[in-house]
Amino acid sequence: MELTERKLKILQAIISDYVRTAEPVGSRTISKKYDLGISPATIRNEMADLEEMGYLTHPHTSAGRVPSDMAYRLYVNALMEKKELSREEKSIISQRLQSNVHEFEKTIEHAASLLSEITNLTSFALTPTKEEDALRFINLLPVDEKTIVLMIVSESGKISNTALTINAPYSEENLQLLAKAMTYNYKGKTISEALTNNIIESFESDIAAMSGLAHDIMPNFMRTLEDMLNVNLYMEGLSNIFDIPEYNDLQKAKSFIEMLSQKDIFTRKLLERDDGIIVTIGAENADDIMNDCALITASYHVDGKLVGKIGVIGPTRMKYGEITSVIEYMTDNLSDTFKLESGGNDKDE
Amino acid sequence: MELTERKLKILQAIISDYVRTAEPVGSRTISKKYDLGISPATIRNEMADLEEMGYLTHPHTSAGRVPSDMAYRLYVNALMEKKELSREEKSIISQRLQSNVHEFEKTIEHAASLLSEITNLTSFALTPTKEEDALRFINLLPVDEKTIVLMIVSESGKISNTALTINAPYSEENLQLLAKAMTYNYKGKTISEALTNNIIESFESDIAAMSGLAHDIMPNFMRTLEDMLNVNLYMEGLSNIFDIPEYNDLQKAKSFIEMLSQKDIFTRKLLERDDGIIVTIGAENADDIMNDCALITASYHVDGKLVGKIGVIGPTRMKYGEITSVIEYMTDNLSDTFKLESGGNDKDE
DNA sequence: ATTAGCACTCTACGCAAGTGAGTGCTAACA
DNA sequence: TGTTAGCACTCACTTGCGTAGAGTGCTAAT
Numbered sequence: 001m002e003l004t005e006r007k008l009k010i011l012q013a014i015i016s017d018y019v020r021t022a023e024p025v026g027s028r029t030i031s032k033k034y035d036l037g038i039s040p041a042t043i044r045n046e047m048a049d050l051e052e053m054g055y056l057t058h059p060h061t062s063a064g065r066v067p068s069d070m071a072y073r074l075y076v077n078a079l080m081e082k083k084e085l086s087r088e089e090k091s092i093i094s095q096r097l098q099s100n101v102h103e104f105e106k107t108i109e110h111a112a113s114l115l116s117e118i119t120n121l122t123s124f125a126l127t128p129t130k131e132e133d134a135l136r137f138i139n140l141l142p143v144d145e146k147t148i149v150l151m152i153v154s155e156s157g158k159i160s161n162t163a164l165t166i167n168a169p170y171s172e173e174n175l176q177l178l179a180k181a182m183t184y185n186y187k188g189k190t191i192s193e194a195l196t197n198n199i200i201e202s203f204e205s206d207i208a209a210m211s212g213l214a215h216d217i218m219p220n221f222m223r224t225l226e227d228m229l230n231v232n233l234y235m236e237g238l239s240n241i242f243d244i245p246e247y248n249d250l251q252k253a254k255s256f257i258e259m260l261s262q263k264d265i266f267t268r269k270l271l272e273r274d275d276g277i278i279v280t281i282g283a284e285n286a287d288d289i290m291n292d293c294a295l296i297t298a299s300y301h302v303d304g305k306l307v308g309k310i311g312v313i314g315p316t317r318m319k320y321g322e323i324t325s326v327i328e329y330m331t332d333n334l335s336d337t338f339k340l341e342s343g344g345n346d347k348d349e
Numbered sequence: 350m351e352l353t354e355r356k357l358k359i360l361q362a363i364i365s366d367y368v369r370t371a372e373p374v375g376s377r378t379i380s381k382k383y384d385l386g387i388s389p390a391t392i393r394n395e396m397a398d399l400e401e402m403g404y405l406t407h408p409h410t411s412a413g414r415v416p417s418d419m420a421y422r423l424y425v426n427a428l429m430e431k432k433e434l435s436r437e438e439k440s441i442i443s444q445r446l447q448s449n450v451h452e453f454e455k456t457i458e459h460a461a462s463l464l465s466e467i468t469n470l471t472s473f474a475l476t477p478t479k480e481e482d483a484l485r486f487i488n489l490l491p492v493d494e495k496t497i498v499l500m501i502v503s504e505s506g507k508i509s510n511t512a513l514t515i516n517a518p519y520s521e522e523n524l525q526l527l528a529k530a531m532t533y534n535y536k537g538k539t540i541s542e543a544l545t546n547n548i549i550e551s552f553e554s555d556i557a558a559m560s561g562l563a564h565d566i567m568p569n570f571m572r573t574l575e576d577m578l579n580v581n582l583y584m585e586g587l588s589n590i591f592d593i594p595e596y597n598d599l600q601k602a603k604s605f606i607e608m609l610s611q612k613d614i615f616t617r618k619l620l621e622r623d624d625g626i627i628v629t630i631g632a633e634n635a636d637d638i639m640n641d642c643a644l645i646t647a648s649y650h651v652d653g654k655l656v657g658k659i660g661v662i663g664p665t666r667m668k669y670g671e672i673t674s675v676i677e678y679m680t681d682n683l684s685d686t687f688k689l690e691s692g693g694n695d696k697d698e
Numbered sequence: 699a700t701t702a703g704c705a706c707t708c709t710a711c712g713c714a715a716g717t718g719a720g721t722g723c724t725a726a727c728a
Numbered sequence: 729t730g731t732t733a734g735c736a737c738t739c740a741c742t743t744g745c746g747t748a749g750a751g752t753g754c755t756a757a758t
Binding site for chain 2: 136137162257261
Binding site: 038039040041042045059060061062063 | 730731732733734737738739740
């Protein structure tokens with residue numbers, strides 16, 4: 001069967017109405033509200049066709065039609081018009097995102113919060129993965145007799161520290177030397193690369209005095225690197241789902257919140273997604289528990305390289321057009337912000 | 350009217366039964382299940398008295414009795430027996446808390462998670478407030494021509510960094526000098542004190558070369574200090590509330606989750622609470638939205654000084670005895686852990 | 699002072715009837 | 729041949745009613 005122009009128009013009308021009302025849409029409604037110049041009976045025939053083709057479903061015999069995942073997919077791919085944000089909306093977003101720029105993590109958190117405010121959905125933001133981030137500088141600093149600080153600075157400006165207790169006595173000179181050696185060895189390597197390249201062996205046979213020092217330090221160095229790879233997940237607007245009819249049921253609400261509470265798992269899923277604006281609808285989400293959800297994510301860039309993500313999750317019935325526009329504008333804005341900031345002050349989280 | 354021995358026994362039986370079942374307790378139930386040697390009729394009379402005294406309420410005429418906030422308060426103050434944890438339970442807790450010790454924040458987060466697992470309630474943990482933490486060491490490190498790192502180490506081992514872009518050219522010598530001066534000036538001062546003591550003026554008239562440097566650095570120093578004061582709030586087991594009859598209603602569940610989503614406000618409330626094990630029941634929580642909740646918090650110590658908090662929140666109907674025992678054991682354990690760790694490896698978050 | 703007995707109250711549950719939105723089919727129409 | 733009006737049918741949802749059951753409070757007996 002062919003997807004005629006008229007069928008598309010009807011489908012679009014149904015989607016548009018359903019997204020607004022969350023109620024199954026009847027033929028009469030379409031005929032009255034949308035000026036298609038055809039009678040309810042004709043629309044019913046077309047609807048039956050659309051259902052046969054898989055674009056619509058039927059909660060029960062005497063109910064109106066509801067768009068299927070397939071319909072939303074078609075809508076996102078072909079029918080949807082990206083909404084151009086108004087000057088005002090844009091300025092609000094830019095302004096709100098600027099307010100806290102000097103604190104990277106705060107900015108990201110704030111972006112998530114803003115997004116949930118605008119969309120009335122649950123939103124999230126992921127700080128960049130640092131696998132591509134290269135090491136720039138390693139230092140070892142004496143604090144007192146038994147304590148030194150290991151400090152790692154990455155190209156993106158990320159700093160990480162560990163305070164270490166040293167068993168063997170150390171000289172400041174040795175520390176400097178070891179730090180220089182480590183910097184020399186690791187500079188320019190990405191964190192991932194550095195993690196697979198433990199130089200402790202090469203020190204082993206070197207100057208004896210430094211061997212003990214290196215032994216104390218290297219495990220902590222590795223652990224610190226691992227820690228630098230970690231991303232933070234911020235989530236906002238969780239309670240928004242209570243205002244969404246789809247979750248108007250304790251069981252549904254529970255499983256939604258349970259899913260999002262498993263931050264590790266959810267983070268992994270986000271990391272697996274491609275960059276750019278990605279929309280996954282219903283069953284397209286591999287996970288069973290997300291089969292009733294749509295997920296929209298987009299990536300922002302830090303320093304033109306590192307990639308973080310931001311997005312929303314909600315019922316498949318969502319305003320795809322508006323939301324993608326907002327997210328796109330926000331990620332552009334974030335990427336710009338973090339480009340200007342490049343080399344600037346960037347607080348370690 | 351006097352609170353006779355028998356009345357207390359009946360009250361305790363009612364509380365005990367209600368805490369378990371969440372159903373209003375009738376006189377027959379008490380008479381049958383609890384061996385008080387008195388008939389339902391007598392119990393009814395006593396119940397009527399207890400109600401008059403304010404310890405019980407009555408959802409409706411033909412329902413059993415429900416303990417009031419006042420009853421729980423009496424229970425917590427006088428009737429409750431602290432449950433001695435079994436060897437096994439203790440060892441599970443100790444073990445789970447040890448697993449991640451090298452990462453302070455992770456340990457705290459883990460403690461919250463463990464607590465919610467044990468209690469089946471929503472739990473939270475607050476990292477220590479650092480107002481009492483004194484500065485130990487300030488350093489300024491050259492990274493490249495335009496970038497330096499400002500590093501602050503506190504007595505408790507907390508480290509904080511900021512990468513700064515420096516406009517004026519700097520010499521390594523000047524950096525060292527400035528760092529030394531700052532350390533000299535701030536060492537031993539608490540963060541709060543340091544925040545009210547901007548030394549930039551005293552530098553103003555000093556060596557000219559360092560004035561520009563200080564100007565670049567001091568605002569960032571202050572901001573970093575402010576940041577060091579911030580506490581982190583971890584929350585776990587949010588979805589547990591869906592299994593609690595009291596929240597078996599979307600409206601209730603929503604307001605609960607909304608309340609806890611406002612992390613800033615909730616954190617402030619936690620900080621305001623006294624140290625030690627504090628139980629607040631229903632209307633005792635100043636906040637209207639927490640009038641149906643009970644909140645149990647306890648404080649743990651880091652290095653014998655800094656104080657963090659951990660606790661649970663749930664309906665007023667909760668197992669006060671067990672929970673306070675668990676929390677007490679956990680905070681003791683945490684305090685011990687962080688005492689041993691004192692001066693040891695402590696990862697900056 | 700305690701208890702058995704009993705009338706009374708109130709919620710919760712199930713069932714039946716009614717309502718209304720919406721469909722699918724058929725036959726008439728342009 | 730595509731479109732439309734008409735109509736019977738379906739099914740969820742609401743409302744009202746009757747009943748069962750749990751529990752109280754009172755009274756009178758022990």
